[in-house]
């Protein structure tokens with residue numbers, strides 16, 4: 001599979017039991033559709049926000065699906081500023097490397113007490129912690145460990 005952004009060959013990684021295709025060139029990541037479901041499944045059962053409400057503010061993406069080459073749809077993940085691209089044929093989701101910073105904002109929100117969907121955020125931060133490079137995520141770990 002090729003990176004939808006720069007055409008580099010994606011390499012397969014396994015993070016917290018979730019398979020991710022990683023671009024060595026731009027650090028973007030591709031998740032199969034069911035892999036996001038796995039993350040979503042960690043949400044609280046009594047939470048009224050269902051999986052169908054994941055997508056906010058849909059618009060046309062500037063990327064093509066690496067599986068079927070159709071133009072993808074860009075959307076925001078829940079109420080947060082995390083932008084994902086998805087294929088309407090449900091082939092998967094694309095996450096740009098630069099979106100790491102937005103994940104940090106998301107974690108900040110959580111710390112400020114906006115505890116909506118805490119478990120989903122936790123799943124995301126754990127997941128991104130696993131696939132992110134050193135540095136950024138060390139800071140986050142330090143933050144949660146009270147060393148900052």
Ligand SMILES: [Zn+2]
Nearest residue numbers: 003006023026
């Ligand atoms: Zn790339």
Ligand SMILES: [Zn+2]
Nearest residue numbers: 065068087091
């Ligand atoms: Zn597709």
